Amino acid sequence: MKVKVLNKHEVKASLNMISVLEKVEEVYCLKARQKAGLWPLIFHEFQPEIADMDIKSGYINEYDVYGLKVVSWFSENRDKNLPMLFGTTLMFDMKTGAPIGILDAEHVTGMRTGAAGAIGAKFLARARSEDLLIVGTGHQAAFQIAATLIAMQNIKRVRICNPRNAEQGVKFVSTIKDILNLEFLSSFQADDEVYDRIKAKFEVQFIAEPSLEKAVSQSDIIITVTPSRKPLIMKSWLKEGVHISCMGSDLQGKQEIESCILKDAKIFVDDMAQAINVGELEIALKTGTISEDNIMGEIGELILSEKVGRTNDSEITIFDSTGIALQDLIVSKLAIDIAKEKNIGQEVDL
Amino acid sequence: MKVKVLNKHEVKASLNMISVLEKVEEVYCLKARQKAGLWPLIFHEFQPEIADMDIKSGYINEYDVYGLKVVSWFSENRDKNLPMLFGTTLMFDMKTGAPIGILDAEHVTGMRTGAAGAIGAKFLARARSEDLLIVGTGHQAAFQIAATLIAMQNIKRVRICNPRNAEQGVKFVSTIKDILNLEFLSSFQADDEVYDRIKAKFEVQFIAEPSLEKAVSQSDIIITVTPSRKPLIMKSWLKEGVHISCMGSDLQGKQEIESCILKDAKIFVDDMAQAINVGELEIALKTGTISEDNIMGEIGELILSEKVGRTNDSEITIFDSTGIALQDLIVSKLAIDIAKEKNIGQEVDL
Incomplete structure (x- = not known):
């Protein structure tokens, strides 16, 4: 099973703010029409105010996708020359259950939050x-x-x-x-x-x-x-x-x-x-x-x-706006589609 | 950030049942000693008795890992020449939050359930x-x-x-x-x-x-x-x-x-x-x-x-035994470590 992988730069090359605005607006409407839904938020503090992570997940019927985003915040990475925030999105095809994409979540998060x-x-x-x-x-x-x-x-x-x-x-x-x-x-x-x-x-x-x-x-x-x-x-x-x-x-x-x-x-x-x-x-x-x-x-x-x-x-x-998985999913789906079209990104055999 | 990716064959080449038995036994003990924990199970039926998925997640302090496994079951894949079950595991480093591995979950699930x-x-x-x-x-x-x-x-x-x-x-x-x-x-x-x-x-x-x-x-x-x-x-x-x-x-x-x-x-x-x-x-x-x-x-x-x-x-x-994320995490961590040692598997830039 070939699965598309997009790192931050590849996600960036696949998105622009006009289309992200359209998609986020659309997914808010799909949610209101019950054509998309959220699953419970998982949140865990490894150390209060020092390190935590959350898992946001859900599905969009009209796009035949479901998936999740894991965002981890480790403030002590500052001293390790590492980013404080790591985000990873995992997407699946709702017609078959097959994985369809793995994306660095940082740029999508930035874009979809700006749009919100x-x-x-x-x-x-x-x-x-x-x-x-x-x-x-x-x-x-x-x-x-x-x-x-x-x-x-x-x-x-x-x-x-x-x-x-x-x-x-x-x-x-x-x-x-x-x-x-x-x-x-x-x-x-x-x-x-x-x-x-x-x-x-x-x-x-x-x-x-x-x-x-x-x-x-x-x-x-x-x-x-x-x-x-x-x-x-x-x-x-x-x-x-x-x-x-x-x-x-x-x-x-x-x-x-x-x-x-x-x-x-x-x-x-x-x-x-x-x-x-x-x-x-x-x-x-x-x-x-x-x-x-x-x-x-x-x-x-x-x-x-x-x-x-x-x-x-x-x-x-x-x-x-608290930020919902549906924003990530619809924008990530867009990034994957564009990346495929433009032949951007990596592919793994999963 | 380089992340290890292991498909089913690469996972297989990294595991044997003796070490999986040891690891599953160990993680049951870590859980009892509160050195590992589970987050709430997410379960969703797309169509009752036809298609569903679950997300199991948790963390193991002593191994400095946390992560999740998504398992999707689509019974109609039978007619599409596709597997009915897809599983994907995503692992993170608990010291930094960085992703460390993406694995096909099928073989790990088989091994850790056999061990259980x-x-x-x-x-x-x-x-x-x-x-x-x-x-x-x-x-x-x-x-x-x-x-x-x-x-x-x-x-x-x-x-x-x-x-x-x-x-x-x-x-x-x-x-x-x-x-x-x-x-x-x-x-x-x-x-x-x-x-x-x-x-x-x-x-x-x-x-x-x-x-x-x-x-x-x-x-x-x-x-x-x-x-x-x-x-x-x-x-x-x-x-x-x-x-x-x-x-x-x-x-x-x-x-x-x-x-x-x-x-x-x-x-x-x-x-x-x-x-x-x-x-x-x-x-x-x-x-x-x-x-x-x-x-x-x-x-x-x-x-x-x-x-x-x-x-x-x-x-x-x-x-x-209902099957817990900790079994998947400890066995997946083992698979990643062995795969690195033996130079098995793929790597993506995430």
Whole structure:
């Protein structure tokens, strides 16, 4: 049985953000239509706050695939000259059970998470939103920017704030244009029209903002990508009608925004059970600040217009994205298909 | 990151039943000493009794490995000229989180399940047991025979019974000597002393017995390896002091022996939670024929003498083996280590 294997570089060569946005949007809808499903999340801490791993798994009927992603985080790898994060995705054919692909999961995770934050903004933010704020300057930040600039039509300014280290924001802004060109724009080189359109979208102003309060108060769309365990964003700082995509909270105990923000906001999630257990909502639910009734529904239901999202320009909207296996599976399937087409990647005999 | 990949043939070339018996015994003990653990079993039926899959996962501290095995069963593959069962194991280094191996799981599953049945007999059957019965003539039967002949000292006769199709028993007996030589004995060719010792152990009488009742009534050790969903073996047929290793029941609804046998037997399991949920015990527990108090403990506790097993020659003993990820992980780790040593197998850049 020949099985395709794609390492990080081979995955990169097979994906671009436009198609990833399409696929992630599609799989949210498939989930809402019960054409795809998740299996229970497995999470294990080898050493609390030092090393852990999780296994996310599920299936997509319409694509005839099922599979899983193992993500391991070993913070002490820093001292070993190794990456702190390892991710591996394993995919199977739902018609036969045969393995069809083994992929390094890092780039898919980056792309599908970027797409998720942007889809939250696309379907919940005010369409005329001009000011985007990214909170956090880690690996995810550039993916969020690329995806949101592509998904939205009127962004003029992107603020960056690292609430723990303002210098990181300055550093990030000094390199972001090169990163967008090298890592995201370059994947459209084959098509001049698309290339020029995305290039124009990437030509916005980037601002390193040391004060999180000031940055928040100026922003129409906020995307949080931090590992925070206490609220960073306060309700009193928010601009009227803001949208927040909360991406950082994907484990118990994580929290990025003040719980009371959730109380009066229109909240959508990627997966109900997972958001309740490990999402931004977790702590607000546990402390009773909100109840499950405060959750409007899953993002797929919103995209399909089965649920109503924003109805005016003054309400606050939230997308609580915990990251689901279906995003990984649909994007990995795309990467495998493209890699086969372009003859990229390795093959093993399993 | 270079990752070892072993297909079925490469796994075969890396393992022999003596070392697999040692490793499975060791990992049962590590589990009992809390040096290894299991994560929740994921099971999904795509179509009831037609196609399903499960993910078994866990970790072994002392070997610094964690990982998972995905086993998929698609019965309609029969008509597609494809195997009905696909298994893939994915292993990681517990010091860094890096992937270390991707293996076809079929041969490891066969070997570790054979070892499990034999270990049940080794620690629970009467040491002087001469008559072994294998119920079922499928893929597992030869593994059980090879392992039990190696693990026990006095077996003289091996009866085979396929309770649904007597002819299969005859066919099986006509080929078993060749299979034992080709698939199991050949792996000891490098060491004359071991080779001769195992060859002698394999020189027993093989008997195809069409009547299950007659076969059961003559046997000291019974190993069941069928997919049965109703009891095949009745209490009234049993010889005094018999040991039964129940290997077939690993999913809800499966059952191979009459529930009342369990009532008066000394029962050990491989994993308490899994045996209660999906093992031979499941139905007897649900119908109230036995309670959890009837379970003496886990096989690792017995091997470590933390629990008492057989105390006389007349009691009935049972090992309910559902198959745990730790068996797969320890044997897969062995296969990877040997493969590296012998320069067997493939390598991918992940």
